[in-house]
Amino acid sequence: MSTASTTNGHPAAGVSDEEKKRPVSDIDLDAPEYYLNRELTWLTFVKRVLHEAEDSRTPLLERVKFLAITSSILDEFFMKRIGGLKQQVAAGVHKLTVDGRSPIQQIKESHQLIRPLNVEQQGLWVKLRKKLKDVGVQLASYESLPEKDQRWLRDDYLDNIFPLVTPQAMDPAHPFPFVSNLSLNLLASLHYPDDPVPLMARVKVPLGAGVPRFIRVRDSLRFVPLEEIMANNLDLLFPGMVIERTELFRVTRNADVESDEEQADDLLALIESELQERKFAPIVRLEVARGMDATHRGRLAAELGLDEQADVFEVDGFLGLDALFQLAGLDLPEHRDPDHRPVDAPRLVGRSNIFHAIRDNEALLLHHPYEAFGTSVERFLREASEDPKVRAIKVTLYRTSSKSRVIQHLINAALNGKQVAVVVELKARFDEEANINWASKLEQAGIHVTYGVVGLKTHCKVILVVRRDHNGLRRYVHIGTGNYHEETAKLYSDIGLLTCDPGIGRDATELFNYLTTGYRPSRTYKKLLPAPKLLKPALLKKIRREIRRVSEGQKGLIQIKTNALEDVDITRALYEASQAGVHVDLIVRDSCRLRPRVAGVSDNIRVVSIVGRFLEHSRIYHFHNGGEEEYYIGSADCMTRNLVSRVEVLTPVEPLPDGSYVQRDGDKDIDGAHQQMIKWAEGRFAEANRLRRRTARGPRGLASPDE
Secondary structure: OEEEEEOOOOOOOOOOHHHHHOOHHHOOOOOHHHEOOHHHHHHHHHHHHHHHHHOOOOOHHHHHHHHHHHHHHHHHHHHHHHHHHHHHHHOOOOOOOOOOOOHHHHHHHHHHHHHHHHHHHHHHHHHHHHHHHHOOOEEOOHHHOOHHHHHHHHHHHHHHOHHHOOEEEOEOOEOOOOOOOOOEEEEEEEEEOOEEEEEEEEEEOOOEOOEOOEEEOOOOOEEEEHHHHHHOOHHHOOOOOEEEEEEEEEEEEOOOOOOOHHHOOOHHHHHHHHHHHHHOOOEEEEEEEOOOOHHHHHHHHHHOOOOHHHHEEEEOOOOOHHHHHHHHOOOOHHHOOOOOOOEOOHHHOOOOOHHHHHHHHOEEEEEEOOEOOHHHHHHHHHHHHHOOOEEEEEEEEOOOOOOOHHHHHHHHHHHOOOEEEEEEOOOOOOOHHHHHHHHHHHHHOOOEEEOOOOOOEEOOEEEEEEEEEOOEEEEEEEEEOOOOOOOHHHOEEEEEEEEOOHHHHHHHHHHHHHHHHOOOOOOOOOOOEEEOOOHHHHHHHHHHHHHHHHHOOOOOEEEEEEOOEOOHHHHHHHHHHHHHOOEEEEEEOOOEOEOOOOOOOOOOEEEEEEEEOOEEOOEEEEEOHHHOOEEEEEOOOEOHHHHHOEEEEEEEOOOOOOOOOOOOOOOOOOOOHHHHHHHHHHHHHHHHHHHHHHHHHOOOOOOOOOO
């Protein structure tokens, strides 16, 4: 299932009737009421994801998955966004955002949205839990089980988990223990049988490293939360003591910890230091189970340095709903989306050499996960690593999987004598440690590894392969909207371009020369639009060109698909385009500053958000340009950080092959947009196979000079 939802078409709150009637020339486009807040619009995205979990048309285990996703992204919101805002407050920052909010206002308003959202999540979990029971999956409490099952769980816990558990006292002789990020903890109140003096201890629930949140009862589909098993067997930790009560709590730490790399002598050491700092970063949220003793709650808040009224979230239900990913993964196919097996890209079907296929077509547009990542992008790298005519491979690496075949192909290329250069972005949030390890492994294989340009994140997704063809060196390039990550390529909707266009190849060479040296001489690009130097000015120029086309009596049309629209200058330019009569269609996945359908400001702008089976991740920019249409794809969102603080790239797609991007109108149907995309991809693949078989039956064609 997938939902394409349009933002509320009514004028924004705070826009007066007089403002709506005011002539366009009198409207102040810098007024804060015309801009939505980045944090608050992100939270409305969470609500859209939660809607998928609420929708009865979504298969049951997929509903459980979407509920888990909402918990996971709220955790990230606190770690990144609330954490960053709290840093601003601590630093005394009072500057207002373009929408007129201070850091403390944004925190307060975010909390006001999150608290009812938490209630909604817990209410939905109660409903889904009942539905799971109806299909044979039972989430049982420890106390409700027969005594024989309780004994079995106790023995299993004692053998397989108990050695991992470490109780920590909380008294004058023992300082308050360190509580790790997103950890689930039991707060135990106890005393000696002959001494009523109350004692307290913290017991961390040892999740991860092979320990699941839900413990299966024997081989059944009955599960018991691990914290309940632990709470009912505390006598193993505290033999002979009286357990008065146990209470559950969970903490979230700030992950927005970054140092000034321009002052660092060793970037690798700096990132390793940041990772260590993040473990001990300030706590930004304390979640407690409903009914926690008020004194205990106050003590926890005080020890953790939190405002009890603002930063403590009481949960009437299940703490850490992200654990539901475990249940969503149960092998019950009748309660999941239909199996999806990506097809091969049609123009690669039956081709024994991917370089010949690219050269014959000049460019191939790929659409993941509908078309397979393994038989296109991975194949591109694999053949490059093995082809004796390939001389060099250059790659940007932002995120990749834990068992990356991409990495293995690069290592094989080096072993086969190719020149291999990899730009590893060490500061990819939450993947820093993995990227440090990959960088070390690549260097050990003799690969030239660099970390990009000081002060800028390298976010672009580019592969450059230099091959000696029959008529000289030729450059083959892949530019994508998604990471070189085999697992997310199955779950994210992304676009990629394989091309041997000489202009793009030349520009890719310039880009890698910049990335591997960091030097900033005057570089010229004929086709690519790189950030931070050229991309934003180019987008603004293309928007103004559409305005000019309309003034000349022509059609004006801008269509943008992006994860987020946050940049104020781009937003303002789109308002100006709308006022001039340019039609603007926006597909924005999450944060969006722009208010659509405001009279006199954005009458001609429509904003749609697509949420469904796959995570919408592609970025596409389309400008009508008086009929000489332009399409660009890349990894850059319309966010200031992407446009001025990162190395990004947009590449033109000339021309756009049919079937790659289809805009749908209408309400959600029984299949959903993503299921329709699956059917279209399968149809293109079937047609390519038919053509291949028909050709095979005909006269044998001549081999190319390179074959």
